[in-house]
Amino acid sequence: MSTESATPKKRAKTKKKKKKNGFKKFWRLGMEEFNTGGFDISSDGELVAREGNYQYNIFDIVKKYGSPTEIFFPTVVENRVRDLIETFNAYIKVLGYKGKFHYHYPMKVNQNKEFVLPAVAEGSNLDVASANELYLVKRMLEQERFHNKMRVICNGPKTARYMDLIEELRGKGLTVIPIIEDPVELERMQKFKGPVGIRVDLNVKVKSHWDKKFNRFGFTEDELLDIGKIRNLSVLHYHISSQIEQMNGFIEPLKRAIQLFAKMKEKNPGLDTLDIGGGAGVPYNKQKKFYSGKSLIQKIVKTAKTQADALGIKHPNLIAEWGRYVVAPAQMTIYRVIAEKSVQNKGGNKWYVVDGSFMNDLTDTWALKQKWHVIPINNLHHPKLERVWFAGSSCDSDDKYTHGGVHVLVPKLSDIDELFVGILDTGAYQDSLASHHCLLSSPLKLMAANGEIKVVRKRETPEEVGRQFGW
Numbered sequence: 126m127s128t129e130s131a132t133p134k135k136r137a138k139t140k141k142k143k144k145k146n147g148f149k150k151f152w153r154l155g156m157e158e159f160n161t162g163g164f165d166i167s168s169d170g171e172l173v174a175r176e177g178n179y180q181y182n183i184f185d186i187v188k189k190y191g192s193p194t195e196i197f198f199p200t201v202v203e204n205r206v207r208d209l210i211e212t213f214n215a216y217i218k219v220l221g222y223k224g225k226f227h228y229h230y231p232m233k234v235n236q237n238k239e240f241v242l243p244a245v246a247e248g249s250n251l252d253v254a255s256a257n258e259l260y261l262v263k264r265m266l267e268q269e270r271f272h273n274k275m276r277v278i279c280n281g282p283k284t285a286r287y288m289d290l291i292e293e294l295r296g297k298g299l300t301v302i303p304i305i306e307d308p309v310e311l312e313r314m315q316k317f318k319g320p321v322g323i324r325v326d327l328n329v330k331v332k333s334h335w336d337k338k339f340n341r342f343g344f345t346e347d348e349l350l351d352i353g354k355i356r357n358l359s360v361l362h363y364h365i366s367s368q369i370e371q372m373n374g375f376i377e378p379l380k381r382a383i384q385l386f387a388k389m390k391e392k393n394p395g396l397d398t399l400d401i402g403g404g405a406g407v408p409y410n411k412q413k414k415f416y417s418g419k420s421l422i423q424k425i426v427k428t429a430k431t432q433a434d435a436l437g438i439k440h441p442n443l444i445a446e447w448g449r450y451v452v453a454p455a456q457m458t459i460y461r462v463i464a465e466k467s468v469q470n471k472g473g474n475k476w477y478v479v480d481g482s483f484m485n486d487l488t489d490t491w492a493l494k495q496k497w498h499v500i501p502i503n504n505l506h507h508p509k510l511e512r513v514w515f516a517g518s519s520c521d522s523d524d525k526y527t528h529g530g531v532h533v534l535v536p537k538l539s540d541i542d543e544l545f546v547g548i549l550d551t552g553a554y555q556d557s558l559a560s561h562h563c564l565l566s567s568p569l570k571l572m573a574a575n576g577e578i579k580v581v582r583k584r585e586t587p588e589e590v591g592r593q594f595g596w
């Protein structure tokens with residue numbers, strides 16, 4: 126647009142628009158690379174979320190339903206699953222990779238029905254971590270909710286009940302692949318009739334909070350080579366970490382795993398699949414560049430091909446179990462700021478007290494100092510900002526969010542009528558880790574789909590919370 130010929134009035138308008146775009150950029154909204162492509166600011170300075178040509182005014186929604194509230198967008202899960210599968214398949218084709226790709230959604234990342242079903246609808250298989258998660262698969266199967274060509278990987282220690290369920294579902298025609306975790310399971314799996322997998326604890330370190338010095342999962346590489354032949358072995362599995370910070374954290378383990386795969390294949394000719402586990406990260410921090418899913422997938426397929434060719438083995442089928450990557454951006458959590466206090470001995474910072482709990486609802490804030498992107502839901506055009514630390518509503522001194530001891534900038538509360546804040550990317554892990562410290566109620570859960578808002582989990586009443594504690 127040319128401003129040369131614009132009338133003064135028009136010019137002023139353009140300037141204003143530019144300034145408003147400045148706010149959008151400032152709050153890191155409308156940026157695909159940060160998974161905020163669907164967010165915008167209304168002309169009244171309120172947060173808007175778009176889904177195709179539908180849009181939701183988030184401020185109007187929390188005014189209507191109250192807070193604390195979580196809003197979940199199933200189309201985000203659908204789009205991300207579809208895109209992930211299509212991108213793997215596209216690079217498999219372009220690069221001439223001979224193996225197949227299977228995506229397995231790891232249920233533990235978010236077991237809410239509203240999260241799992243959209244993933245399944247887009248062609249996702251499942252990965253379960255416990256007997257109770259597998260029980261949900263049984264329920265879906267009994268309700269004829271899915272095709273029994275769906276494949277289910279079973280991770281975690283196999284208790285007797287877990288093993289019975291695996292056998293039961295296999296009997297119903299479902300492809301259930303138990304991943305052998307320890308020598309006891311190895312022994313027990315001698316009698317299992319279907320394909321099995323085994324987990325390796327790769328001798329390689331990657332940059333991430335979760336790659337621990339001592340890992341208790343699976344077998345060491347040497348142990349696997351010593352075991353030699355494993356009955357019905359089809360899958361070699363590793364899961365190195367979560368929120369892996371750099372692409373190399375995928376490539377080094379992959380190279381090492383394919384070397385091991387080639388050696389194990391000598392004794393186990395049926396071994397045809399490499400399961401690379403989870404670990405793909407999301408840009409929680411919207412200030413720093415992060416690798417894209419596309420470049421990551423390209424590099425994975427390329428590396429698998431080069432490595433398998435160098436070793437002269439058939440290209441393995443690939444399984445990815447990326448959970449956080451798919452569901453984190455599909456939910457936001459909203460609190461209302463209910464009070465303001467000054468932070469003693471910390472020049473200028475204010476405590477903004479919110480009506481929910483970081484410790485209960487966003488447990489990773491407390492457990493691993495998770496950093497979030499926090500934005501206002503209203504007054505997004507307000508020019509005066511305050512440096513704040515958030516305090517949760519429980520009585521616990523750890524119930525706070527300080528952005529790693531720095532601060533968060535939000536509109537100055539004393540200037541405005543009210544302030545709601547939204548925490549983005551809360552769809553992964555927080556729901557099942559959530560707790561009831563001080564018996565606070567969990568947030569209301571809303572689903573935004575097809576232009577409509579649906580209550581999917583009501584706000585807990587005092588009676589309901591009390592009941593969980595025997596009252």
Ligand SMILES: *Cc1c(COP(=O)(O)O)cnc(C)c1O
Pocket residue numbers: 231233234252280364366367368402403404405446447448449450553
């Ligand atoms: C937790 C887990 C995943 C998912 O990890 P993300 O980092 O969320 O992708 C996948 N596979 C296994 C075995 C896991 O334990």
